[in-house]
Amino acid sequence: MKTALVTGTKLGVGNALVTELSRRGYRVIATSRDPNYLIKNKEKNGWGEEVLIEQLDLSDIDSIERLHSKYKDIDLDLLINNAAGGSYYESNPEGLFKTFEYASLLNVAGPAHLTKLFLNSLKRSENPTVVMISSFAGKYFYAGDITYCVSKSAVSAMAEVLRIEFMHSNVKVTEIRPASINTRPDNPNINHMDTGNVVDAIMWVSEVPKSCNIDLIEMSPIFCKKYS
8 A cells, every 4th residue: 555645635735635545545644734624624525544634734843753753664655745835915024034934934944854854764665756836936926925936936946956865765856836726715816727637747746657757847727827
């Protein structure tokens, strides 16, 4: 049985990905800052007994290390760094420093630490894959959300560095860079992709031969403002 660790599974891509992995027979470690919400997801989405719900706050090093301590002996086939945040459209300049600090921990430092801690677990897999979910915001910048744009740009850099560092460990690292995704019912953006589009890309990446690394997938709707 293959094992996957997925961060940020409360809503959106993470939630849909756990459902698909469970359907395919994976053992899934599904994490969120609010594990009580995941219990509802498990009932609603029919997650199997092999979906293990765990609390994880990527802005808290102790939380990351507790998770690793519990699962450090597993063989890990797939690690999906999906959790993200720190997008507050800062209207109060006085709060910018704290927002930057939080976004940097949650989007960059936390996933980096988690991934490095689980490197030995990944190396025990026959075809280990790490997926970093970045964002169009990290490449196609816009005003009013500096913390999110900058931290997501750093995710892209982190994926490249990890790919180089893990090269001799045969651990593959893929960056998936999506445009707007319909992650929640109240999303006002009508020009977005479905979560299933990103899930399909993740599953494809996880199944390519171990001799091949998919470095980057950039995804957008058929019509996207970058082309208009």
